[in-house]
Amino acid sequence: MAKQHLPLPLGFLASGIHAGLKKTGKPDMALLVSRFPAVTVGMVTTNRVKAASAKHTEKALKAGKKIQAVLVNTTNANALTGKQGEKDVLKTAKTVAEYLGITAEAVLTHSTGVIGIPLPMPKILAGVRQAVLRLSGNGAMDAAEAILTTDTFTKVSARPLMMVGKKSWLTGMAKGSGMIHPNMGTMLVYLLTDVQISRPLLNQALREAVGESFHRITVDGDVSTNDSVILMANGACGNKPLTYKGECYEQFVKALKEVCLDLAKAVVRDGEGATKFVSVTATGAKSDLDAFKIAMTIAKSPLVKTAIFGADPNWGRVMMAAGYAGASIDEFKTSVVIGGYLLYNGGKKVSWSREKLKKILSRKNVDIVVDLKLGKAKTTVYTCDLTDGYIDINGRYTT
Amino acid sequence: MAKQHLPLPLGFLASGIHAGLKKTGKPDMALLVSRFPAVTVGMVTTNRVKAASAKHTEKALKAGKKIQAVLVNTTNANALTGKQGEKDVLKTAKTVAEYLGITAEAVLTHSTGVIGIPLPMPKILAGVRQAVLRLSGNGAMDAAEAILTTDTFTKVSARPLMMVGKKSWLTGMAKGSGMIHPNMGTMLVYLLTDVQISRPLLNQALREAVGESFHRITVDGDVSTNDSVILMANGACGNKPLTYKGECYEQFVKALKEVCLDLAKAVVRDGEGATKFVSVTATGAKSDLDAFKIAMTIAKSPLVKTAIFGADPNWGRVMMAAGYAGASIDEFKTSVVIGGYLLYNGGKKVSWSREKLKKILSRKNVDIVVDLKLGKAKTTVYTCDLTDGYIDINGRYTT
Numbered sequence: 164m165a166k167q168h169l170p171l172p173l174g175f176l177a178s179g180i181h182a183g184l185k186k187t188g189k190p191d192m193a194l195l196v197s198r199f200p201a202v203t204v205g206m207v208t209t210n211r212v213k214a215a216s217a218k219h220t221e222k223a224l225k226a227g228k229k230i231q232a233v234l235v236n237t238t239n240a241n242a243l244t245g246k247q248g249e250k251d252v253l254k255t256a257k258t259v260a261e262y263l264g265i266t267a268e269a270v271l272t273h274s275t276g277v278i279g280i281p282l283p284m285p286k287i288l289a290g291v292r293q294a295v296l297r298l299s300g301n302g303a304m305d306a307a308e309a310i311l312t313t314d315t316f317t318k319v320s321a322r323p324l325m326m327v328g329k330k331s332w333l334t335g336m337a338k339g340s341g342m343i344h345p346n347m348g349t350m351l352v353y354l355l356t357d358v359q360i361s362r363p364l365l366n367q368a369l370r371e372a373v374g375e376s377f378h379r380i381t382v383d384g385d386v387s388t389n390d391s392v393i394l395m396a397n398g399a400c401g402n403k404p405l406t407y408k409g410e411c412y413e414q415f416v417k418a419l420k421e422v423c424l425d426l427a428k429a430v431v432r433d434g435e436g437a438t439k440f441v442s443v444t445a446t447g448a449k450s451d452l453d454a455f456k457i458a459m460t461i462a463k464s465p466l467v468k469t470a471i472f473g474a475d476p477n478w479g480r481v482m483m484a485a486g487y488a489g490a491s492i493d494e495f496k497t498s499v500v501i502g503g504y505l506l507y508n509g510g511k512k513v514s515w516s517r518e519k520l521k522k523i524l525s526r527k528n529v530d531i532v533v534d535l536k537l538g539k540a541k542t543t544v545y546t547c548d549l550t551d552g553y554i555d556i557n558g559r560y561t562t
Numbered sequence: 563m564a565k566q567h568l569p570l571p572l573g574f575l576a577s578g579i580h581a582g583l584k585k586t587g588k589p590d591m592a593l594l595v596s597r598f599p600a601v602t603v604g605m606v607t608t609n610r611v612k613a614a615s616a617k618h619t620e621k622a623l624k625a626g627k628k629i630q631a632v633l634v635n636t637t638n639a640n641a642l643t644g645k646q647g648e649k650d651v652l653k654t655a656k657t658v659a660e661y662l663g664i665t666a667e668a669v670l671t672h673s674t675g676v677i678g679i680p681l682p683m684p685k686i687l688a689g690v691r692q693a694v695l696r697l698s699g700n701g702a703m704d705a706a707e708a709i710l711t712t713d714t715f716t717k718v719s720a721r722p723l724m725m726v727g728k729k730s731w732l733t734g735m736a737k738g739s740g741m742i743h744p745n746m747g748t749m750l751v752y753l754l755t756d757v758q759i760s761r762p763l764l765n766q767a768l769r770e771a772v773g774e775s776f777h778r779i780t781v782d783g784d785v786s787t788n789d790s791v792i793l794m795a796n797g798a799c800g801n802k803p804l805t806y807k808g809e810c811y812e813q814f815v816k817a818l819k820e821v822c823l824d825l826a827k828a829v830v831r832d833g834e835g836a837t838k839f840v841s842v843t844a845t846g847a848k849s850d851l852d853a854f855k856i857a858m859t860i861a862k863s864p865l866v867k868t869a870i871f872g873a874d875p876n877w878g879r880v881m882m883a884a885g886y887a888g889a890s891i892d893e894f895k896t897s898v899v900i901g902g903y904l905l906y907n908g909g910k911k912v913s914w915s916r917e918k919l920k921k922i923l924s925r926k927n928v929d930i931v932v933d934l935k936l937g938k939a940k941t942t943v944y945t946c947d948l949t950d951g952y953i954d955i956n957g958r959y960t961t
Contacts, residue, residue: 245909473957510644558872
């Protein structure tokens with residue numbers, strides 16, 4: 164089967180290579196490069212135990228440095244590796260910079276994989292050389308493949324943009340299927356665009372888009388030490404720089420939200436061991452926070468997630484989880500609808516059949532709606548089922 | 563094998579019978595009765611969606627009513643059953659009271675099982691009659707068996723007490739193996755004693771003991787709609803009433819803590835699908851809350867729990883979880899020791915072998931100690947591994 168094509172915005176190059184990190188021989192190192200220094204914003208894991216590379220990225224983003232290259236290695240997270248880990252990040256960035264003839268300050272390096280083991284530097288540095296040699300305007304899919312770990316498919320999305328006559332692109336790729344939880348305990352995500360846009364606007368656009376996508380998904384509730392969302396805008400399309408919120412900005416934000424939501428949903432669909440895609444909507448909540456808490460608590464509940472896996476018609480667990488979310492709820496008002504089928508309505512008699520619910524829960528997509536009937540706030544979050552596949556993958560991750 | 567004996571304190575009777583609720587024919591209804599109205603204190607689930615019986619119990623405890631009987635049915639939680647559920651609780655309590663010749667206000671009824679389906683009242687009421695007929699001073703083990711659901715063994719513990727020449731007992735039984743999490747999202751626990759003690763002291767003793775036992779365990783982080791800890795003191799041993807904190811009170815509290823910890827550990831050991839017992843200690847924390855947050859976040863982490871199940875030498879996940887606990891942590895100070903084996907020491911080089919760690923993780927008991935070296939606070943919590951057994955049990959619970 165021909166490889167899916169992923170367009171790169173103007174002025175971007177990418178590659179994905181095998182640096183000898185994955186025992187399987189699969190691609191395990193990716194490089195994303197912009198010909199011009201790009202305005203770059205991002206969000207980094209909230210975990211207080213951050214990988215050396217995550218700390219380095221955080222510092223670079225805070226300093227507002229323009230970025231030209233991002234190197235990503237898999238199999239090793241370079242987290243909890245002490246001072247050595249920090250030195251290895253700098254050494255890697257310096258090597259990338261030397262090969263590309265740019266400054267080391269314009270390089271981010273990201274790592275994902277096992278925690279607590281030093282980076283295999285000879286392999287990493289040899290890999291960098293190879294990754295630079297393979298850079299190409301057609302390399303986006305190679306890069307998207309090379310950042311995967313336990314993922315079973317590549318996660319990519321792109322949208323064309325029209326900036327007052329200038330054609331441009333927004334292209335995204337993501338990896339992640341475990342340790343997935345909101346607030347940047349998520350995954351690695353790279354968003355590239357050739358639109359010219361000011362840093363404050365770019366930052367605001369990213370925060371808005373992440374709030375409606377990567378902050379709305381959960382796989383297991385664990386929060387990674389490494390994960391980051393990076394958005395690079397190199398301005399190569401030559402549009403009049405976006406500096407205020409006009410039509411072009413709205414178009415850009417809309418595309419960004421769509422790409423982020425595509426990627427976020429793909430991450431959940433590929434959740435470790437997942438067999439089903441689950442969307443949970445809390446509506447009629449008193450506040451946005453209440454809606455989020457209830458939807459997310461249901462989405463996180465191992466008992467809800469195992470019931471969905473087994474297609475066990477045990478809808479009571481949805482209300483059980485809603486009840487301990489720490490949000491306002493009145494069991495005599497709330498209703499629960501799964502796959503369009505009313506199961507609970509404020510404790511009044513509802514006639515539902517176990518067989519029909521079992522059939523609904525057996526589908527690949529399960530849609531849960533809890534209506535609290537207390538207000539107007541509404542939120543949807545996305546998750547997957549909890550399966551023996553998850554146990555299997557995570558019981559032998561390093562072995 | 564002869565059934566284990568569980569002593570009942572003076573003036574208590576118990577029974578466990580099959581009321582036709584469990585398809586397997588196993589005991590499914592328990593009755594605990596005191597000949598005298600007993601000073602009774604307790605704690606009820608913090609879930610905002612409470613079962614009808616949990617709400618009824620909460621009200622009775624708040625009113626400070628003396629209690630004489632507790633009826634427990636399994637297979638049906640009588641939760642989210644609307645007004646009908648509340649009526650069924652009152653009807654059941656009234657029936658128990660009539661058979662025993664006591665007032666309905668002195669009866670608590672508890673339910674555990676599937677949420678959202680009305681109680682099968684004809685079976686429940688017929689069961690009550692049978693349970694009353696079978697009451698006996700030797701019925702404690704029968705009752706302990708009859709409250710079980712997905713449990714694989716009975717959970718009991720007892721301590722003899724000497725109250726200035728008066729011999730008495732403290733006897734406890736518990737059920738619970740899923741939806742286990744602190745703050746009374748726990749299980750059903752019954753603690754009976756013939757000691758004479760004032761309500762305020764009894765209440766204080768229970769809160770102290772629960773704080774060090776049932777609030778220190780987690781199986782899956784889910785919080786039940788039904789669960790309660792009930793402590794009944796009927797005063798039958800004839801001691802001088804305990805009304806202040808003297809030697810006798812200290813003895814009582816010590817026994818209560820031991821019994822609660824025995825039961826809490828048994829619940830974790832019997833966690834749904836569990837193959838291992840895991841204790842997690844956070845020491846050197848800045849505050850008790852920090853120690854608790856870190857120990858509990860590690861104990862809850864699906865990635866830690868699956869690694870322990872698979873004996874995967876992936877200790878980095880322990881630090882990953884500690885990092886997102888929301889407590890103070892410095893990776894350059896913290897150390898991680900599993901089964902007495904040092905694995906991480908502030909990022910300094912530690913030589914540890916995967917083979918040795920794998921062996922340690924293969925044992926039935928796994929002991930994790932995280933030393934934060936930031937202060938003096940210390941807490942230990944207990945959990946179990948996350949296994950395909952958990953998925954299996956919960957993917958087909960109602961079927």
